[in-house]
Amino acid sequence: MDRREFLQRAAALAFMVGVGKHLTFPPELLAMAPEGRPEPILAQASGTNYAHLVGDTIQALGGMKKFVNPNEVVVVKPNMAWDRTPELGANTHPVVVRKIVELCLEAGAKKVKVLDHTCHDARRAYANSGIKAAVEDIKDPRAVVEYVDERKFVELNVPKAKSLKKWSFYKDILEADRFINVPVAKHHSEARLTMAMKNMMGAIGGWRGRIHVGLHQNIADMNLLLRADLTILDATRIMTEGGPSGGKPEYVQIKNLVIAGVDPVAIDAYGTTTLFGLKPADIGYITKGYELGLGEMDVNKIKILNA
Amino acid sequence: MSEFPEMTDETTGAALPDPGKSAPPPVFPLAVPWRGWTLGRRLSQLLFLLLFLFFFGQATYKGEDQLAWPVDLFFRFDPLLLLEHVLATGSIVPRLLLSLFFLGLTFVVGRFFCGWVCPLGTTLDGCRRLWRRADPDPPLVFKLRRVKYYLLFFLMGAAVFHINLAGLLDPLSLLFRTLATLLYPALSYGVEGVFGQAYEWGPPAANLSEPVYQVLKESVLPFRRPVYLLPFLTLGIFGTIIALERLAPRFWCRCLCPLGALYGLVARFAWLRKRPVWLCRDCGDCQPVCKMGAIHQEAAPQHQTAECILCLNCQVHCPKDRVAFKFGGKVARPGLDLGRRQVVAAAAAGVVAVPFLRLKSLAWRPDEYLLRPPGVESEAAFLSQCCRCGLCFKVCPTGGLQPLGWEEGLDGLYTSRLVPRLGYCEYNCTLCSQVCPTGAIPRLPLDVKHASPLGTAFINRSRCIPYTEGRDCLVCEEHCPTAPKAISFYTAEVPDLHGKKVLIKLPVVNPDQCIGCGICENKCPVGGEAAIRVKRSLRLEM
Numbered sequence: 001m002d003r004r005e006f007l008q009r010a011a012a013l014a015f016m017v018g019v020g021k022h023l024t025f026p027p028e029l030l031a032m033a034p035e036g037r038p039e040p041i042l043a044q045a046s047g048t049n050y051a052h053l054v055g056d057t058i059q060a061l062g063g064m065k066k067f068v069n070p071n072e073v074v075v076v077k078p079n080m081a082w083d084r085t086p087e088l089g090a091n092t093h094p095v096v097v098r099k100i101v102e103l104c105l106e107a108g109a110k111k112v113k114v115l116d117h118t119c120h121d122a123r124r125a126y127a128n129s130g131i132k133a134a135v136e137d138i139k140d141p142r143a144v145v146e147y148v149d150e151r152k153f154v155e156l157n158v159p160k161a162k163s164l165k166k167w168s169f170y171k172d173i174l175e176a177d178r179f180i181n182v183p184v185a186k187h188h189s190e191a192r193l194t195m196a197m198k199n200m201m202g203a204i205g206g207w208r209g210r211i212h213v214g215l216h217q218n219i220a221d222m223n224l225l226l227r228a229d230l231t232i233l234d235a236t237r238i239m240t241e242g243g244p245s246g247g248k249p250e251y252v253q254i255k256n257l258v259i260a261g262v263d264p265v266a267i268d269a270y271g272t273t274t275l276f277g278l279k280p281a282d283i284g285y286i287t288k289g290y291e292l293g294l295g296e297m298d299v300n301k302i303k304i305l306n307a
Numbered sequence: 308m309s310e311f312p313e314m315t316d317e318t319t320g321a322a323l324p325d326p327g328k329s330a331p332p333p334v335f336p337l338a339v340p341w342r343g344w345t346l347g348r349r350l351s352q353l354l355f356l357l358l359f360l361f362f363f364g365q366a367t368y369k370g371e372d373q374l375a376w377p378v379d380l381f382f383r384f385d386p387l388l389l390l391e392h393v394l395a396t397g398s399i400v401p402r403l404l405l406s407l408f409f410l411g412l413t414f415v416v417g418r419f420f421c422g423w424v425c426p427l428g429t430t431l432d433g434c435r436r437l438w439r440r441a442d443p444d445p446p447l448v449f450k451l452r453r454v455k456y457y458l459l460f461f462l463m464g465a466a467v468f469h470i471n472l473a474g475l476l477d478p479l480s481l482l483f484r485t486l487a488t489l490l491y492p493a494l495s496y497g498v499e500g501v502f503g504q505a506y507e508w509g510p511p512a513a514n515l516s517e518p519v520y521q522v523l524k525e526s527v528l529p530f531r532r533p534v535y536l537l538p539f540l541t542l543g544i545f546g547t548i549i550a551l552e553r554l555a556p557r558f559w560c561r562c563l564c565p566l567g568a569l570y571g572l573v574a575r576f577a578w579l580r581k582r583p584v585w586l587c588r589d590c591g592d593c594q595p596v597c598k599m600g601a602i603h604q605e606a607a608p609q610h611q612t613a614e615c616i617l618c619l620n621c622q623v624h625c626p627k628d629r630v631a632f633k634f635g636g637k638v639a640r641p642g643l644d645l646g647r648r649q650v651v652a653a654a655a656a657g658v659v660a661v662p663f664l665r666l667k668s669l670a671w672r673p674d675e676y677l678l679r680p681p682g683v684e685s686e687a688a689f690l691s692q693c694c695r696c697g698l699c700f701k702v703c704p705t706g707g708l709q710p711l712g713w714e715e716g717l718d719g720l721y722t723s724r725l726v727p728r729l730g731y732c733e734y735n736c737t738l739c740s741q742v743c744p745t746g747a748i749p750r751l752p753l754d755v756k757h758a759s760p761l762g763t764a765f766i767n768r769s770r771c772i773p774y775t776e777g778r779d780c781l782v783c784e785e786h787c788p789t790a791p792k793a794i795s796f797y798t799a800e801v802p803d804l805h806g807k808k809v810l811i812k813l814p815v816v817n818p819d820q821c822i823g824c825g826i827c828e829n830k831c832p833v834g835g836e837a838a839i840r841v842k843r844s845l846r847l848e849m
Contacts, residue, residue, distance in 0.1 A: 247790030
């Protein structure tokens with residue numbers, strides 16, 4: 001049974017048992033996490049209970065069981081690259097990550113690994129982002145926060161890439177049954193904004209500084225290999241300047257929003273307009289990603305489910 | 308023979324009442340000739356070595372901003388560091404005063420530190436087992452014993468003029484920095500290599516090796532693989548000290564160690580003494596078992612408390628069970644291998660050496676890229692305080708703190724510097740200041756550290772990618788940890804590699820914001836010399 005088949009069956013089952021809200025979910029969702037262009041359907045929820053926001057958006061997309069099957073290995077990749085505390089908005093909010101891990105566990109995952117290839121010292125970033133403690137607090141042996149193991153970076157050719165034709169990628173992410181990307185929405189000096197696609201910088205190895213020469217095409221190219229089954233954008237608070245590392249509470253705006261979907265380009269495009277008031281075409285990697293067929297950048301073609 | 312005047316009194320090991328005196332000095336039978344003492348001594352050596360290694364292992368970031376253990380504890384008990392610090396700076400570091408306790412204890416029992424505590428001594432004892440030579444000690448060794456005193460007085464003489472070289476020869480500093488910069492990196496490289504190979508092979512080899520590897524990674528292996536400068540010099544020095552064991556046991560401790568010399572000066576008056584004090588005329592079997600040659604026909608037939616490290620081998624090996632260690636006794640103490648002239652000459656040599664050592668630093672300002680650890684205000688003050696122990700190298704989470712080579716002469720050798728290309732100064736980290744035993748790296752609250760620049764970043768516009776190639780980069784700006792960022796950018800037209808003008812973001816440094824942490828230099832994607840480098844100028848320095 002492949003992924004598509006499973007999703008179809010799961011959806012059919014859900015249809016048969018007639019679970020209220022799920023009866024009405026759009027049939028496009030049956031084509032989640034596809035080989036080609038994903039369907040540009042996003043769910044968003046707003047509120048101050050961040051765990052509920054995560055639950056609601058994923059529920060709107062059909063529930064975590066649609067994305068994670070029993071006995072699967074899941075990699076959850078938040079942005080926890082910086083030695084910054086949660087209120088500074090440089091890393092994904094720990095409550096958001098924790099809820100996602102909990103949902104994966106409820107869905108029957110065999111193992112949920114939380115990891116990021118950090119910019120600051122990994123031990124400091126993991127600890128001070130609050131994510132390590134939040135996930136370990138679940139006290140489920142299936143949920144682990146792992147440091148990146150340098151031996152696990154594998155060099156791969158990237159078919160269809162225009163610039164990043166060969167690079168090293170993290171094996172555990174490529175080999176995982178499911179890969180969930182949990183970026184935080186931030187200002188970024190060079191890229192202008194960082195959300196879903198840019199977060200893949202933490203899934204690659206090598207001399208990452210070099211990626212920044214021709215950054216936009218490189219980001220789009222790495223997303224050809226690094227395809228998340230689900231992306232949950234943490235916009236509970238966003239960094240509007242001084243990004244990506246920030247460091248001042250004044251740089252942070254509270255948005256109380258979580259946006260989820262399977263189309264990383266759509267998430268970035270939608271986030272660009274709603275959160276930052278910019279045009280998707282202003283952000284180089286969104287255009288490049290769209291050109292590579294990674295997703296939809298036309299906001300009018302993106303369907304929003306308000307959860 | 309008149310050489311052995313008190314022999315009949317003392318050979319029995321018991322204090323005979325002297326009819327000529329009304330109140331004989333008290334002699335406590337504390338130290339019974341019990342063979343368990345050497346076992347106890349070995350256990351103590353092992354225990355202190357393990358404690359030293361434990362503190363070594365704990366000198367790293369463990370998820371908390373404050374270290375849980377006093378990893379510099381051994382150094383606080385080091386009177387040589389205290390003495391040199393007081394002489395060189397005229398001030399006292401309160402935590403080093405703990406060493407007075409050991410000094411006081413030495414007055415009572417002698418050089419117990421060298422025989423029972425010193426981890427370098429234990430290392431030498433251990434290595435000698437692999438390296439043993441049964442020949443008797445060559446006479447030269449007894450002549451060279453005085454060298455350690457010369458070294459001590461030389462160090463003291465130089466310290467009066469603010470050159471503190473104690474750390475170069477202090478056994479604790481020497482061992483710790485050798486462990487930190489050489490042995491531990493080599494060990495981790497080797498272990499990672501073996502397990503990495505098994506990992507490459509995959510199952511079934513990896514199935515066996517990986518669980519072991521994970522346990523090692525959690526316990527003894529470093530979080531990130533350490534790399535340090537000067538490996539060959541460090542290996543040369545340490546290797547020589549080990550190799551000298553072949554000449555005579557504990558050659559380093561007998562002839563070179565200035566801390567041993569300091570303890571020896573005190574131990575000369577130690578209350579606890581070996582009995583019999585004189586070498587027995589009918590035996591002399593304790594001579595070859597004494598690691599230190601403390602009782603030896605070659606030097607003096609009298610037991611020398613300045614040399615004795617209380618290993619108690621003589622007691623265990625005495626075929627006639629005569630040897631015991633007892634408090635008190637009136638037997639005249641042997642002189643040191645040292646005359647007043649030599650003391651004066653050695654100290655004077657230390658003083659005279661000062662201008663020679665300082666020639667370089669007097670002649671020109673320090674290297675423009677020589678960055679000192681965070682919070683260090685003055686180069687001169689730092690040099691007079693740094694004990695070159697290597698604790699800061701070990702604890703630095705990025706591996707940026709490195710031993711300095713010959714760039715600043717002998718005066719600067721093995722002192723701590725930040726090499727941003729190897730590792731930057733982590734913005735919210737204060738570990739180096741927490742471990743520094745002498746306060747050369749001052750303990751500063753985090754907000755004060757944030758305001759204490761190590762230097763200032765400069766962009767080399769003839770290397771920087773946006774300036775030279777007209778292509779995006781801004782990696783330096785992205786990583787700059789200050790808020791607002793010390794590196795900002797402006798947009799301008801620049802000719803690209805084909806001569807076509809393109810609009811590009813060009814980084815610039817605001818020197819007033821820059822704290823010189825070096826993360827920009829560390830992350831700069833330009834190969835070789837980074838296009839942005841931290842210079843020590845623009846710092847507030849007299």
